Amino acid sequence: DLVFSNLDTINVSIDRDNKISDHETLSIKINNCDKNCDMNVECVVKVKCWKKYSRQNLQALLINNMNSENFVTNDINEKANTLTEIIKKCVNKLVCVKFIKTKSHNKWYNIELKICKQKRDKAYKKAVNSNDFWDWEHYKVLRNEYACTLRRKKSDFVQNQINDNKCDSKKLWKTLKNLIKPGANKTKNTKIKFDCDNDNESDNINCDNFTIANKLNNYFIKSVKEINESIENTNYEVPEQNCDTNNRPQLGEFRQITISELSSIISKLKNTSGVDEISAQVLKDSFDVIGLKLLEIINDSLSRGVVPSSWKISTVIPIPKVPNTEKASEHRPINMLPAYEKVLEIIVKDQLVQYLESNKILVREQSGFRAKHSCETALNLLLAKWKKQIEKKQTIIAVFLDLKRAFETISRPVLIKVLEKYEIHGSVLKWFKNYLENRQQITRFDDAASIPQYNSLGVPQGGVLAPILFILYINDIKTVLKFCDVNLFADDTVIFIALDNAIAATNCINEDLNNLTMWLKHKKLKLNTSKTKFMVISNKHNLPLQEIKVKINDDEIEKISVMKYLGVMIDDKLKFTEHIDYTIKKIGKKYGILCRLDEKLTTWSKILLYKSLIAPHIDYCSSILYLASDTQLKRLQRLQNKFMRMILKCRRDTRTKDMLEAMQWLSVKQRLMFNTLVLIYKIKTKIVPSYLSDNIVYGSDIHNYYTRFRNDMRPVSCTMLSTKNQLFCKGVIEFNKLPTAAKDARSVNIFKRYCTTFVRENCI
Known part of the structure; x- marks a missing residue:
């Protein structure tokens, strides 16, 4: 006798006393069926009622409460507290909390x-x-x-x-x-396991939400402290960068902003829910009344170098990494900041980034959280270097570093020294010191909030300043490396070396890794050696792979042949076959889901879902996918054909060309070529980082003759088929085939129109 079910919480037992002929009696029990089944079970939930809320009602209440005598003090903390309390008071008058009964019914049933x-x-x-x-x-x-x-x-x-x-x-x-x-997204767990302080056993906590919130808050802070304490102290001194600090402008004070600038920043905020009563939408609705007072507080903060204390409280929301987990360690802390602090951070970030970029302080190889940069530009920079080294018949050894909770373990005193090193001083430095000190965090679990606790490590996440401060914090990594080159995307780091002799390259990279380890200890960053891997990239067949051993503190690093870096599967032959497999697997899962919903979706819905959920997988780093072989791209094309047949309800023998024409889509190969040509156009017009445009050489750079191809790009010189398969060779050759009107287009949109026509006619 068998029982089949798709429920995870089903229990089946055998009742041996009650037999039916020669069959046993099976007892079936379903636990927590309300979490797994679409049962019409009523539950009481707390919601906010916004019926009385409107922009006009909020502004009317604020006008009555915004008395000038409330802001006579010069203390920025009092002014900030007064303003936020007035807004919260007015919002609470309009928005009430209600407890309502909800029933899991079908919302379309009217x-x-x-x-x-x-x-x-x-x-x-x-x-x-x-x-x-x-x-x-x-x-x-x-x-x-x-x-x-x-x-x-x-x-x-x-x-x-x-x-x-x-x-x-x-x-x-x-x-x-x-x-x-139905109902799968409503699963909520109220039982969390916490590691005990004195032993390795676990204490099962199944109590009220307030207790769980406090324990989670303690756990998140304690776990980061344990990582920090496990890092050895060192007297390592970072080598000075070769730069002339005498001629570099200094950032000593922030520029005061105007009311129009503040209005523009607030209007661009996303309408997400806030950590308190003052959400981004409330700020927008109340700005006409509170704008000048908020501007006064922000400009006081910038000039005095003080951040209001009540603004320095982060709210942490624990999100399970694993469904239905009961372990605190399997919860990811998501930090959220008040909307008004986000506004202040945006203003500071804009001025800090302008200073860093205009003075070229950030290293070229850093592509994370910077304008015009992306994962695709970072990968193309890395591949261009590797292809050039393979063309010279060198062996590349690349180490993919993994840092453990990098943003949370930053040493704030070291960060302040880094800011001083880059000529940030005066009220600006004072502002950053005040911004980082005495920060508190609370953790919310369901409807309960923990007691605030001070957090002395890391940069405050949830805003826009943390990423910029982090990339500045690790900006001097190149000074540590004597032999290796580096590629950075925030904390995703690859160091690599290319030499004729693989053993010599191994010795050099091991020496640099030892130096890097000391630098990381100085920075209070923890290297996760178990997740750090290395790869040998070469066209040679007689490499002494057994003798290539990369070590960190005498610990051998695992050698791999495929590594996922910035969402792309990179293999040691740079053929990207595994990346095609990875992309097909992701798209295939979504195809299966859409097939199950086929009868519930209209044709228009299917097209929209394809463009929203499937096409981004093909568009992501298209210039990398474009390097895959035609055989591999045909596999992707077959998958696209399945989607078109599902949408158009065509027969299996319908021609691909007819389906593409009916859908007005580009084929996979056409789409990849289109995106690659658009990227090269951006390189030509310098819309992307200069480290890519520096690889472009024109005919006029080589000779002074007025030939037809004088203004064409010159593909990089390659003798190997494998090295020709790169953006600056294969892509440039295709770009030069474009009509002159397309290559000379004045904008990206005009270029795309020409490019679409060209790709349809020339790429089969």
Whole structure:
């Protein structure tokens, strides 16, 4: 006797006392069925009622409460507290908290369907009682009408949900998951396991939310402190960078902002919920009344170098890394900042970035959190260097570093010294010192908030300043490396060396890794050696791979042949076959989900879902996917064909060309070529970082003759087929085939129009 179920919490037991013939009696029990089944179970939830809230009502209340005598003090903390308390008070008058009963019902089920169902049921009862032929026929008509209306209402509801969330992939996936498994997103766990202080056993906590929130807050702070304490102290001195600090402008004071600048910043804030009553939407609605006071507080903060104490409180939301986990260690702390602190951070960040970029302080190899930079530009820089070294028949050894909770373990005193090193002083330095000191964090679990605790490590996450401060914190990494080159995207770091002799390269990279280890200890950053890997990249077949041993503090690093870096699977032959496999696997899963929803989705919904959920996988780092072989790209094309057949409901033998024409889509190869040509156009017009445009050479740079190809790009000189397969060779050759009008286009949009026509006609 067998029991099959798709429920995770089903328990089956055998009752041996009650037998039916030669069969055992099976007892089936479903635990927590309300979490897994679409049961119409009522539950009470706390919600905010916004019926009385409006922009006009909020502003009217603020005008009555914004008395000038409330702001006579010169203390910035008092002024900031007064302003935020007034706003919160006014919002609380308009927004009340209610406890309501919710029922897990289908949201598309409305009064029209209810009436239709009542008519059907009434006709059924009449037909059963009379057993008349025409009564049964009338019932069948109403039954079919109800079924058609139900399908139509459900389809319309799904269509509206997809249209509303088409720009938010997270909400879009939530909608699809609810269609497949209703109620799956409502699972909530109230039982967390915490490691004990004195032993390795676990203490199962199944208590009120306030206790859990406090324990989670303690755990998050303590876990970071343990990482910090495990790092040895060192007297290592970072080598000075070769730069002339005498001629470099200094950042000694912030520029005061105007009311129009502040209005522009607040209007661009995303309408996300805040950590308190003052959300981004509330700031926008109240700005006409509080704008001048908020401007005064912000400009005082910038000039005095003081951040209001009440603004320096972070809220942590624990998000499970694993579904239904009960372990505190398997919760990811998501930091959130008040909306008003985010505004202050944006102002400071803009002025800090302008100083760093205009004076070229950040290293060229850093592509993280910088304008015009992206994962694609960082990868193309790395591949261009590697292809050049392979062309010289050198062996490349690359080490992919993994830092453990890098943003959270930063030493704040060391960060202040880094700021001083880059000529940041005066009220600006004072502001950063005040911004980093005496910061508190609370943790929210369900509807409970923990007691605030001081956090003395790391940079405050959840805002825009933390990423900039981090990349500045590790900006001197190149000075530590004597032999190796580096590629950076925030904390995703690759160091590599290329030499003719693989053993010599190994010795050099080991020496640099020892220096790097000391530098990391000085910076109070923890290297995760178990996740740090190395790869040998070469076209040579007689490499002494057994003798190549890369070590960190006498610990051998694992050698791999494939590594996921910035979302791309890089293999040791740079053929990207594994990346095609990885992309197909991700797209294939989503194809399976859409197939299950095929009958519930309209044609328009399927097209929208393809563009929102599938096409981004092909568009991501297209210039890297473009380097894959035609055989591999055909595998992707077959997957696109499946989507087109599902949308158009075509037969299997329908030609790809006809389906593409009907959908007005580009094929996979055409799409990859299109995106690659657009990237090269951006390189030509210097829309992307200069480290890519520096690889471009024109005919006019080589000779002074007025030939037809004088203004064309010259592909890099390569003798090997493997090294020709790169952006600056394969991509440039295709770009030169474009018509002159396309190459001389004045904007990206005009270029895209020319490029689309060219790709359709020339790429098969």
